[in-house]
Amino acid sequence: MVKAAVLYETKTPLVVEELELDDPQAGEVLVKIGAAGICRSDRHFMHGDAPIALPVVLGHEGAGTVEKVGPGVTSVRPGQQVILSFVPSCGRCKSCVTGKSHLCDNHAATGPNMYDGTTRLHKGDQRIHHMGKTACFAEYSVVPETGCVPIDTPIGMDKAALIGCCVPTGVGAVTSSAKVTPGSTVAVIGCGGVGLNVIMGAALVNASKIIAIDIRESQLEFAMKFGATHTVNASDKDPVAQVKELTGGKGADYTFEVFGSADTVKAAYDMAGKSGTVTIVGIAPVGAEAAINAVDMVRNEKTMRGTYYGSTHSSVEMPKLVDMYLAGKLNLDDLVVRHYSLDQINDAYDDMDKGEVGRGVIMY
Ligand SMILES: [Zn+2]
Ligand SMILES: [Zn+2]
Missing domain, CATH: 3.90.180.10 (Medium-chain alcohol dehydrogenases, catalytic domain)
Known part of the structure; x- marks a missing residue:
């Protein structure tokens, strides 16, 4: 028993x-x-x-x-x-x-x-x-x-x-799925366990600005411990406008949706800049559909993709993550x-x- x-x-x-x-x-x-x-x-x-x-x-x-x-x-x-x-x-x-x-x-x-x-x-x-x-x-x-x-x-x-779960899902979204390049700007919607690992992943690959977005001030403060460089409280002001402001009007190079809702998927899309990559990590309720501006997607050559479980093979990735933790990198x-x-x-x-x-x- x-x-x-x-x-x-x-x-x-x-x-x-x-x-x-x-x-x-x-x-x-x-x-x-x-x-x-x-x-x-x-x-x-x-x-x-x-x-x-x-x-x-x-x-x-x-x-x-x-x-x-x-x-x-x-x-x-x-x-x-x-x-x-x-x-x-x-x-x-x-x-x-x-x-x-x-x-x-x-x-x-x-x-x-x-x-x-x-x-x-x-x-x-x-x-x-x-x-x-x-x-x-x-x-x-x-x-x-x-x-x-x-x-x-x-x-x-x-x-x-x-x-x-949360470490490979978050870090893998950055390194294996989106393949964020050094110096890029990154915006992350949702600072729970997986979101914090997306932030750590972005810090690991030397993103320049890492913008943490949440509706709770406590979560945003906590995100700074894991490499966030800027925070946006989405309950105060429009998060899309704030991310644009923090990126010189351009929008972020890489955006991550880690909350799991139609509204935040749309926001992740809208706050990505020209040639931006939008990565959906959060799992929205069954049946959720997000409206995406079809013209903007073409004119600005945005890429949108989903990622599941870090898009890697567990038996290869997990031992690497253990070593990264032991080396003080996570x-x-x-x-x-x-x-x-x-x-x-x-x-x-x-x-x-x-x-x-x-x-x-x-x-x-
Ligand atoms: Zn999980
Ligand atoms: Zn199989």
């Missing part, structure tokens, strides 16, 4: 209770979870803004220690620290073989089930789904072998957990602000809703 937080119905609190967890099957690994981050993506499932099969154990930003491996597993061994990837790669589909394993087709087709379409979590006869095949809002999780990335030099579990120590127990998980999400700065992490 393992203690887990279960979502039975949208818009109701998570239920912390004991579930049965099967042994890892072929190609699977049992991980003792060390830490799990409080990310907004889980909240979207709780609110019903994004669909998922219920009941489900959420939690997709996690790290832990390998407890046991199933038949045929060769890349990890018991005792190793691992970071979980919520897009394990099957290695065979079109996305995987064309260098886009973060979009694995077989993972998308099987969703919150294991690759064979079944679950390892049960409560009596009831099957319980595993969000992202990670389900780390639980003391233990069974994950695909490719869904756990071993770390050579152990780091704090809370920091390792963050390298499971400020993950200041990013983790609050620790909670699994029993406090609903409070942890309420704190996120209230707009508390930085990341909260469940520690096991």
Whole structure:
């Protein structure tokens, strides 16, 4: 039996209770979870803004220690620290073989089930789904072998957990997707966990101006710790006009939407300058549509693209991010602000809703 937080119905609190967890099957690994981050993506499932099969154990930003491996597993061994990837790669589909394993087709087709379409979590006869095949809002999780990335030099579990979602998503949006060049101007809408990592990524590649945009003054002040050079409070004045003013009337070279709404997608587009690149990182509610000025897009040669999970292969990128943290290039120590127990998980999400700065992490 393992203690887990279960979502039975949208818009109701998570239920912390004991579930049965099967042994890892072929190609699977049992991980003792060390830490799990409080990310907004889980909240979207709780609110019903994004669909998922219920009941489900959420939690997709996690790290832990390998407890046991199933038949045929060769890349990890018991005792190793691992970071979980919520897009394990099957290695065979079109996305995987064309260098886009973060979009694995077989993972998308099987969703919150294991690759064979079944679950390892049960409560009596009831099957319980595993969000992202990670389900780390639980003391233990069974994950695909490719869904756990071993770390050579152990780091704090809370920091390792963050390298499971907000760090690669944010830094990768800058380095792998937009490919921001040194000296560029950058505007970032939304200063939550992922937004702060976009800001850190922009600082890493030596952007000249990094403009942080949010509606809360506390978030903006906090963003300065991670490399923001200017801040814009979008609740005071039009953020598009303010970004234009800060960039000499031109608009930013690179803009990032990290909030997840139609209005902020449009704002990210409008505040990009000539030849600007607009990168959409935030996931808006299902059905959201943003109106884009079609003439401006052509005349000013703007590029607009989405990026998912940093647009890189987890098993390549995550170890690099661990090394960058160890080298003092990523400020993950200041990013983790609050620790909670699994029993406090609903409070942890309420704190996120209230707009508390930085990341909260469940520690096991
Ligand atoms: Zn996340
Ligand atoms: Zn695949």
